[in-house]
Amino acid sequence: MAAIARSPFADRLEQSRVPRQPGNVLIHDYTPVGRTGFKGAGTTDWLASKVSTLPERPNRAVTLSDGTVIGRLGKEEYLVLNGRNSMSDICGELDASWASESAGGGARMGYPLPRADSHSWLFIKGARVSEMMSKICGVDLRDKSFPPGEIAQTIVARIGAVLIRETGASEGLHLLTDFASADYLWEVLDDASAEYGGGFVPAGRK
Amino acid sequence: MKIMTCPLNGPRNITEFQCHGEVHQHIDPTSASDKEWSDYLWMSNNTAGVVREWWCHTPSNFWFLAERNTVTDEILATFAVPADGPLGEVR
Numbered sequence: 001m002a003a004i005a006r007s008p009f010a011d012r013l014e015q016s017r018v019p020r021q022p023g024n025v026l027i028h029d030y031t032p033v034g035r036t037g038f039k040g041a042g043t044t045d046w047l048a049s050k051v052s053t054l055p056e057r058p059n060r061a062v063t064l065s066d067g068t069v070i071g072r073l074g075k076e077e078y079l080v081l082n083g084r085n086s087m088s089d090i091c092g093e094l095d096a097s098w099a100s101e102s103a104g105g106g107a108r109m110g111y112p113l114p115r116a117d118s119h120s121w122l123f124i125k126g127a128r129v130s131e132m133m134s135k136i137c138g139v140d141l142r143d144k145s146f147p148p149g150e151i152a153q154t155i156v157a158r159i160g161a162v163l164i165r166e167t168g169a170s171e172g173l174h175l176l177t178d179f180a181s182a183d184y185l186w187e188v189l190d191d192a193s194a195e196y197g198g199g200f201v202p203a204g205r206k
Numbered sequence: 207m208k209i210m211t212c213p214l215n216g217p218r219n220i221t222e223f224q225c226h227g228e229v230h231q232h233i234d235p236t237s238a239s240d241k242e243w244s245d246y247l248w249m250s251n252n253t254a255g256v257v258r259e260w261w262c263h264t265p266s267n268f269w270f271l272a273e274r275n276t277v278t279d280e281i282l283a284t285f286a287v288p289a290d291g292p293l294g295e296v297r
Contacts, residue, residue, distance in 0.1 A: 058214055073266060074214065138207070138219045153215055153266035155222050160265040 002082070002091035004116045007031035008182035013203040016190075025126040025198025027189055034082040034091040035115045035176075038098065043076045043110030046101075050094060054078070059151040063167040066090070069174065071151050071164050076110060079162065081174065084123065119162070120182045122189075125172030128196045133173070135192050139163070141173065157188040212263045213270050213286040226260035228253075229271065256282065 007013070009029045019026060038047060047070075048054055055062050055072035063069050067083025068090045082091050098112055124133075130141045136157040140146060152163040159181050164174040177185055186200075193199050208220040233246050251257070254277050261272045261284070273282040 074268065138222075153263075153268075154218060155265055162265075 002034035002036045002089065002095050002114075002116055004032060008120055008179060009122075009186060009200070010203070012183075012186050013200060016200045016202045018202055019193070019197060019199035021197030022201075023126055024128040024196040025124065025132050025193040027193060027198070027200045028084075028123040028125070029200065030081075030084055030121045030123055030174075031179075031182075033084060033121065034089055035080060035119070035121060036091040036095055037073075037077070037079045037113035037115045038094070038110050039074070039077040039113045040108075040110035041076055042108030043078060046098075046107075046109035047078055047094075050097060051090070055149075059153070061149055061151050061164050061166065064090075069164060069166055071162070073151065073153060073162065077113070079115060079176070081121070081164075115176070118179055119176040120179050120185070122175045122177075123172055124175055124189075126196075126198055128198070129173060132192050132196055132198070136188060137161075137163075141165075157185060159185065210261075210272070210281055211284050212266075212268060213284055214268045215263055215266055218263065222263055222265060224262045224264055226262060226269075229258045229260060 007029050009031060013029060044054065051070060052064060053062050054070060058072050058074050061069055061071040066088050067086045068088070069081040071079040071081070073079055080091050080094060082089060095112060098109065102109060130143070130146075133141050133156070137154060139152045139154045141152070141163065146152065146165055148165050148167045150165050154161060154163065156163070156175065156177060159178050162176040166172065166174060190199060209217050210220050210223050211217045212223070228250055230246060233242060235243060238246070256273055256275050258271055258273050260269060262269050270284055270286050272284045274280065275282060
């Protein structure tokens, strides 16, 4: 399964208020959108046969024409995020392809690393995102040191996180963290963004 | 905050890392004596000076090697595990 039925932020989002200054920090919950991963020897060759382009080195990401983001987390480890505004489900197709092709044996093609149940997915955008993140993350996320296409695997608010600056979305960051820590992360981000008049996008809004 | 340089992820706070102890050369369990096997499993050199250690960058689960002075706690070098060849235990 490349997607989950309900976000761990769903209950909170139904009660959240519209941020006062959404231009500063706006946090979108994309947890219900599909995502998946693959890892292990042979993954790069297998994935290259399925998609048009792959990141050239670890800790880089590419954005495909339909908005799908492919992040390379290691020499043979990839994270795939479905396009946020796209109807295509590349993650579901990749999972299905892997399952059917692996059943036939043959070439080494790594193994699936499902991400839908393990990681929540937020997209944080706005003019003061890097300023806000500096309160909870030790990596310099300003544009000049963390340009589009860059990935940081680090600790955010004391929990392991993958941060991706999507190509073409330079003012925003994808933040993937431990699913089970979502309630805690909500409190941290709600508090950190409040200083800038920002916050989560309430349920039902874009 | 102390900074350590991960070979994959670059300079990061030391709190992102875990030390997993000295590098030991693996010995053959089929030919080793009981004492040699017991030493391999349970004994540490506990060197005062420069040692080569296993470290892990926990957010990415990336394992690598580091040379550290256990007296001064200075990290001298970090490097990825060689694809082949010895791990270079410092005795």
